[in-house]
Amino acid sequence: MFTPTVTIEALPSGEKTKFEINEIKLMIANINGVAYAVQRICSHADADLSEGTLEGCVIECPLHGGMFDVRDGKVLSLPATQPLKTYPTKIENGIIFVDIPEVETPESI
Numbered sequence: 001m002f003t004p005t006v007t008i009e010a011l012p013s014g015e016k017t018k019f020e021i022n023e024i025k026l027m028i029a030n031i032n033g034v035a036y037a038v039q040r041i042c043s044h045a046d047a048d049l050s051e052g053t054l055e056g057c058v059i060e061c062p063l064h065g066g067m068f069d070v071r072d073g074k075v076l077s078l079p080a081t082q083p084l085k086t087y088p089t090k091i092e093n094g095i096i097f098v099d100i101p102e103v104e105t106p107e108s109i
């Protein structure tokens with residue numbers, strides 16, 4: 001389900017921010033006007049990627065320096081070996097929406 005997050009105005013191109021929906025920790029980045037959402041916790045260990053360095057489409061993990069492409073979650077350098085989970089986004093009326101899977105509850109299973 002597409003969920004509103006932050007405004008594109010609050011997230012200029014080249015910037016990133018953190019967001020949490022349904023206990024899913026996200027990093028949202030604006031790369032040349034396109035919004036991308038990936039898991040915020042590094043796939044290597046417990047580090048918050050939104051506190052890392054974003055250069056172009058590459059986020060560098062602040063803990064061990066692993067690098068990922070935020071457009072597709074692909075690993076670009078060790079020590080990370082597992083890709084990041086990515087989430088579809090869209091921008092409507094200046095708001096970035098992220099498609100988050102609905103939480104499964106006992107009633108919905």
Ligand code: FES
Pocket residue numbers: 042043044045046047061062063064065066078079080
């Ligand atoms: S925690 Fe990110 S590379 Fe190790």
